[in-house]
Amino acid sequence: xxxxxxxxxxxxxxxxxxxxxxxxxxxxxxxxxxxxxxxxxxxxxxxxxxxxxxxxxxxxxxxxxxxxxxxxxxxxxxxxxxxxxxxxxxxxxxxxxxxxxxxxxxxxxxxxxxxxxxxxxxxxxxxxxxxxxxxxxxxxxxxxxxxxxxxxxxxxxxxxxxxxxxxxxxxxxxxxxxxxxxxxxxxxxxxxxxxxxxxxxxxxxxxxxxxxxxxxxxxxxxxxxxxxxxxxxxxxxxxxxxxxxxxxxxxxxxxxxxxxxxxxxxxxxxxxxxxxxxxxxxxxxxxxxxxxxxxxxxxxxxxxxxxxxxxxxxxxxx
Numbered sequence: 001x002x003x004x005x006x007x008x009x010x011x012x013x014x015x016x017x018x019x020x021x022x023x024x025x026x027x028x029x030x031x032x033x034x035x036x037x038x039x040x041x042x043x044x045x046x047x048x049x050x051x052x053x054x055x056x057x058x059x060x061x062x063x064x065x066x067x068x069x070x071x072x073x074x075x076x077x078x079x080x081x082x083x084x085x086x087x088x089x090x091x092x093x094x095x096x097x098x099x100x101x102x103x104x105x106x107x108x109x110x111x112x113x114x115x116x117x118x119x120x121x122x123x124x125x126x127x128x129x130x131x132x133x134x135x136x137x138x139x140x141x142x143x144x145x146x147x148x149x150x151x152x153x154x155x156x157x158x159x160x161x162x163x164x165x166x167x168x169x170x171x172x173x174x175x176x177x178x179x180x181x182x183x184x185x186x187x188x189x190x191x192x193x194x195x196x197x198x199x200x201x202x203x204x205x206x207x208x209x210x211x212x213x214x215x216x217x218x219x220x221x222x223x224x225x226x227x228x229x230x231x232x233x234x235x236x237x238x239x240x241x242x243x244x245x246x247x248x249x250x251x252x253x254x255x256x257x258x259x260x261x262x263x264x265x266x267x268x269x270x271x272x273x274x275x276x277x278x279x280x281x282x283x284x285x286x287x288x289x290x291x292x293x294x295x296x297x298x299x300x301x302x303x304x305x306x307x308x309x310x311x312x313x314x315x316x317x318x
Contacts, residue, residue: 026082027071039262047254075236076132087232103226134240141229142205152222155291164202173299220283
């Protein structure tokens with residue numbers, strides 16, 4: 001009789017826990033093979049574990065819920081709990097984020113983290129809140145490099161190159177400033193455009209160059225380090241405000257675990273890929289970047305006309 005009573009009690013507790021469990025939804029554009037997806041999956045695993053199953057996460061990768069703007073809008077409306085998207089990509093609704101996207105304003109991921117955690121980043125966090133979004137974290141997404149079918153040893157080697165860029169203003173500005181001709185080509189068409197010499201060069205993180213096999217149709221990788229890309233992990237403000245302090249602590253702890261995996265995968269991958277590319281016969285060059293930085297001054301002036309004198313220096317002020 002006692003055994004039956006205990007079993008019945010355990011069943012009631014289990015049903016109660018299941019009833020109290022909450023499923024969060026998280027949308028992202030990246031597919032299952034990417035570090036950011038693996039980081040999101042680690043977040044989901046960790047959150048379920050540390051919350052004892054009270055909080056679970058369902059992932060919607062590969063833009064199955066729409067592009068990043070659509071998913072942000074869903075999070076603002078409470079139709080989607082969380083979204084991961086490029087941090088500077090949010091400049092469409094928070095224009096000041098153009099400043100952190102400007103080439104060479106940020107030199108590496110460690111500096112980016114300091115900026116996001118510092119005064120300027122906290123000011124931006126407030127602007128996100130005004131838009132109905134809470135910033136949980138910013139993860140590494142890779143540093144963009146330039147590939148071509150000739151070695152790029154200096155900025156002079158960029159002259160006249162037809163450089164494929166996304167249709168992103170600050171990357172188009174990079175191409176123009178260093179003497180190349182920007183050629184926006186849709187991402188799925190880049191390989192063919194390089195193969196058929198429609199364009200001479202392109203720029204992307206090393207991990208993307210590898211995943212898309214651009215090394216098959218390019219002979220050289222120049223470490224131009226012109227843009228440190230990042231992913232913002234966002235949650236709807238109303239959703240966030242609805243959590244208890246304990247639940248917020250669980251989420252923050254799990255986000256940290258997911259971010260660490262994502263960052264480790266990307267940073268380790270970048271280091272290893274330089275060796276892999278050399279083994280595949282590609283030339284790796286490390287041009288002097290000071291002329292590249294100096295070439296961006298005209299674009300910086302344009303930004304400061306929009307946001308005020310000293311606005312770029314204010315981004316990195318600590």
